[in-house]
Amino acid sequence: MPTDDELRRELSRGPLKKHGFDERLRRRIEERLDEGPSRRPFRLHRLAGAGLTLCVMIAAAVLLVRLHPMQTEEARTAADAVAGQGPANTAAAEDEEVSMRRAVLLLGLRQDGADGEASAYRTLLVAGGPSPSDWLAAEGTGIIMPHGTDFWGLDVWEYEPLGVRLAGAWNASRGGKVLPASPIPDSDSVASVDERILFAGNRYIAIARRLNGEWKHHMMDIAVLADQRNLITILEGVEQSVPLEVKADGRVGVASGGGTAGPSGAGEWAFARKSGLWMAFGLAAGDPAEYAYRRQAGLAFDSSLVAHNALALDWKDIRDAQPAAVDAVTSPIRNMAAILTDKNIVFYSMRSGKLDREMLDLALRPGETVIMAEWATHPDYVDAWIERVSELFRKTGED
Amino acid sequence: MEAGVPETAEAPHEAAAAPGADCVGTRGGEVRSDTGFEYLRYIGEHADRKALLTELMHAYGKDVWNFAFSMTKKWDQADDIAQEVFLKAYRNLHTFRSQSSVKTWLLAITRNMVLDYRKQSFFRRVVLVDAFREDGASSSAEREVIESLAVNEMWKKVLELPYKYREVVILYAHHQLSMKEIAEMLGVSEGTVKSRLFHARRKLAEKGGGGGDADG
Numbered sequence: 162m163p164t165d166d167e168l169r170r171e172l173s174r175g176p177l178k179k180h181g182f183d184e185r186l187r188r189r190i191e192e193r194l195d196e197g198p199s200r201r202p203f204r205l206h207r208l209a210g211a212g213l214t215l216c217v218m219i220a221a222a223v224l225l226v227r228l229h230p231m232q233t234e235e236a237r238t239a240a241d242a243v244a245g246q247g248p249a250n251t252a253a254a255e256d257e258e259v260s261m262r263r264a265v266l267l268l269g270l271r272q273d274g275a276d277g278e279a280s281a282y283r284t285l286l287v288a289g290g291p292s293p294s295d296w297l298a299a300e301g302t303g304i305i306m307p308h309g310t311d312f313w314g315l316d317v318w319e320y321e322p323l324g325v326r327l328a329g330a331w332n333a334s335r336g337g338k339v340l341p342a343s344p345i346p347d348s349d350s351v352a353s354v355d356e357r358i359l360f361a362g363n364r365y366i367a368i369a370r371r372l373n374g375e376w377k378h379h380m381m382d383i384a385v386l387a388d389q390r391n392l393i394t395i396l397e398g399v400e401q402s403v404p405l406e407v408k409a410d411g412r413v414g415v416a417s418g419g420g421t422a423g424p425s426g427a428g429e430w431a432f433a434r435k436s437g438l439w440m441a442f443g444l445a446a447g448d449p450a451e452y453a454y455r456r457q458a459g460l461a462f463d464s465s466l467v468a469h470n471a472l473a474l475d476w477k478d479i480r481d482a483q484p485a486a487v488d489a490v491t492s493p494i495r496n497m498a499a500i501l502t503d504k505n506i507v508f509y510s511m512r513s514g515k516l517d518r519e520m521l522d523l524a525l526r527p528g529e530t531v532i533m534a535e536w537a538t539h540p541d542y543v544d545a546w547i548e549r550v551s552e553l554f555r556k557t558g559e560d
Numbered sequence: 561m562e563a564g565v566p567e568t569a570e571a572p573h574e575a576a577a578a579p580g581a582d583c584v585g586t587r588g589g590e591v592r593s594d595t596g597f598e599y600l601r602y603i604g605e606h607a608d609r610k611a612l613l614t615e616l617m618h619a620y621g622k623d624v625w626n627f628a629f630s631m632t633k634k635w636d637q638a639d640d641i642a643q644e645v646f647l648k649a650y651r652n653l654h655t656f657r658s659q660s661s662v663k664t665w666l667l668a669i670t671r672n673m674v675l676d677y678r679k680q681s682f683f684r685r686v687v688l689v690d691a692f693r694e695d696g697a698s699s700s701a702e703r704e705v706i707e708s709l710a711v712n713e714m715w716k717k718v719l720e721l722p723y724k725y726r727e728v729v730i731l732y733a734h735h736q737l738s739m740k741e742i743a744e745m746l747g748v749s750e751g752t753v754k755s756r757l758f759h760a761r762r763k764l765a766e767k768g769g770g771g772g773d774a775d776g
Contacts, residue, residue, distance in 0.1 A: 162762060162764070163761055163764055163765065165733070168732070171714035172714060172718065172729070172730070173734070175626040176629060176630050176706075176734075177706075177709040177710060177711065177715075178709050178710075180625075181622075181625040181629055181635060181639065182617075182624065182625035186621070186639055186642060186643065187617050189643060190642075191610070191613075194613070194650060514640070
């Protein structure tokens with residue numbers, strides 16, 4: 162029989178040659194720190210131990226919803242209250258709170274037209290909830306993004322007859338759609354400028370700009386887009402954009418030197434979604450190996466650019482649900498997912514980190530892609546987002 | 561029953577793991593010497609918990625993951641469990657007043673999580689119709705991982721031990737917990753721990769060239 166010494170010596174190292182607890186796992190934990198307590202390990206146990214009780218509870222819940230049309234709203238309000246900092250309630254109430262807690266998603270989409278035509282933008286406001294009919298809360302043209310305590314509008318305007326299209330931003334919560342007039346130089350000297358919005362998150366907007374027939378990507382501060390766009394600085398390539406850098410964790414974020422210091426960084430990166438994440442692809446020359454890696458693999462955006470840049474589903478699970486999936490997003494509290502194919506976007510509730518029920522299936526327009534996925538999960542914000550964004554879209558429709 | 565040291569009676573609540581381990585650690589275990597985290601007993605609610613968590617993950621991330629993997633033999637479950645353990649520890653850092661070491665506290669949380677996952681697994685096997693296909697495939701995948709990545713033959717043999725023997729061997733020989741700490745964590749007597757260690761060693765000796773028992 163092995164002795165104590167022998168056992169301790171042979172087992173002193175971990176079981177495997179490869180360490181499972183790595184930087185990737187550490188980051189996943191840190192990204193989940195703001196989640197509420199997970200009941201995942203216990204839910205199935207309770208199901209197994211009290212299956213009959215559960216059936217009775219489901220039947221009672223169905224009965225309640227049928228008898229009382231306000232039940233879902235009241236239950237959600239109650240759950241929101243529980244999710245705050247109040248004293249711990251019973252385990253049953255906590256389970257209810259977790260299952261009822263909502264996330265809300267502002268999903269921005271862009272559809273590119275034929276070459277030379279303008280792109281079209283729209284925003285979907287999708288809120289989780291127990292009933293599929295709750296899910297699509299609002300929809301409107303243009304992009305509505307949260308920034309600070311307000312919602313801001315983003316769109317691209319065409320300045321006829323110059324063939325100039327410029328992105329602009331405005332505080333939609335505090336006024337109408339008033340895009341600053343762009344100064345127009347002598348029309349004979351104006352080259353064609355075409356801008357498209359690629360990404361919106363935090364206070365940053367990535368745009369693709371075609372100038373003299375060449376597309377380059379630029380990360381812009383929302384303040385620059387909301388200010389008078391100066392066409393001359395754009396044409397000369399000296400408009401302020403946001404310098405980016407590779408952080409210690411291997412992600413790309415706003416350079417610590419400052420947000421709008423100058424044109425530094427413009428055109429050095431390309432931005433795109435890949436495998437459900439916002440990624441930057443390095444285009445600048447430099448260390449050939451590093452350049453090749455950045456160009457091929459891309460580096461994920463860090464939290465300075467977008468609050469939530471993680472996918473809580475395996476691609477195997479995504480493709481099991483939607484074999485033609487091309488993109489996906491999941492909520493920070495892992496209770497809601499959207500899977501995009503070329504033709505539609507399918508929303509699911511999630512349970513225990515897995516897809517649960519298909520709740521909503523919306524058709525996508527040809528070529529439509531995600532340019533924004535902003536989430537609210539705190540109970541204080543969920544209802545406010547639904548109310549305020551719906552109101553903004555209603556006003557837009559009246560304009 | 562095997563000859564030699566008899567299996568002693570187990571505490572009735574053993575299957576549910578040590579009480580209190582969810583949040584406040586095991587009680588009554590001897591204080592171990594992870595002095596770097598002694599201050600955890602005294603931190604207030606306004607401490608920089610994220611910084612503390614980073615330190616804990618740095619110090620004990622591998623311990624937690626290794627224990628989770630050793631008990632589940634599933635890489636993805638070890639990932640999930642390690643996440644849940646540190647998230648739970650993060651939420652309960654200010655409640656840590658246990659007499660046990662931080663490492664023992666984290667391992668106790670890990671054990672509870674593993675038991676929860678095992679119950680989930682049991683539920684799937686018993687209730688879901690496609691359980692056999694899933695179980696067979698995952699067992700094969702487990703064997704492949706262990707066969708190709710285990711650091712040595714002893715670990716391979718330990719990972720083939722039935723659950724209750726594997727658990728005590730790993731806590732004792734890899735994590736180097738005392739008999740008393742293991743007994744506290746498992747909610748059994750020290751005699752039971754010694755008995756299980758004895759049987760575990762016998763099974764390891766019997767294995768010699770291999771051949772594993774079913775997970776128990």
